Amino acid sequence: MKTRILWLLLLVPAAAYSDPKTDYLLYCRGCHLADGSGVPPEVPSLINEIGELLTLPGGREYIVRVPGVAQTDMNDAQLAAVLNWVVTEFNSQTTPTNFAPYTAEFITRVRGNVLINPLKHRAALVSQ
Numbered sequence: 001m002k003t004r005i006l007w008l009l010l011l012v013p014a015a016a017y018s019d020p021k022t023d024y025l026l027y028c029r030g031c032h033l034a035d036g037s038g039v040p041p042e043v044p045s046l047i048n049e050i051g052e053l054l055t056l057p058g059g060r061e062y063i064v065r066v067p068g069v070a071q072t073d074m075n076d077a078q079l080a081a082v083l084n085w086v087v088t089e090f091n092s093q094t095t096p097t098n099f100a101p102y103t104a105e106f107i108t109r110v111r112g113n114v115l116i117n118p119l120k121h122r123a124a125l126v127s128q
């Protein structure tokens with residue numbers, strides 16, 4: 001009987017235990033570092049910058065369409081949770097008060113439209 005319960009525990013998928021902080025560390029830290037500071041100018045900082053981008057028309061989509069985000073090896077729900085974690089953890093000073101958390105549905109709709117030239121797109125975004 002006990003052995004059976006142990007087998008059941010082994011069958012629970014590892015993803016069930018994932019949390020956004022762990023996922024950030026696994027999938028984003030390699031480039032953006034654990035504290036989100038990145039290695040500017042090559043790897044942008046995620047501290048307070050993301051909150052600023054969220055105030056711009058198209059900014060919410062841009063964040064999802066950047067290759068490192070759109071093509072990450074996470075499902076849509078996990079990715080939404082990681083982005084919301086990045087927003088609240090690193091951008092408390094700049095996030096608009098009416099920020100509506102990312103949802104899996106939004107990620108599903110937007111992530112397929114990966115930006116070929118993210119830097120150019122960003123420049124156009126901030127100069128509008």
Ligand code: HEC
Pocket residue numbers: 024027028029030031032042043044045046049050063066067068069072082083086118119122
């Ligand atoms: C292989 C390195 C790498 C990984 C891994 C990576 N990124 Fe990035 N990220 C970049 C680079 C480089 C840019 C600049 C745009 C570009 O060239 O793609 C960027 C841009 C961004 C931007 C836009 C920032 C801005 O100010 O325009 C966001 C948001 C972002 N990344 C979040 C993430 C998140 C969240 C993850 C994890 C799911 C992640 N990135 C994984 C390298 C990476």
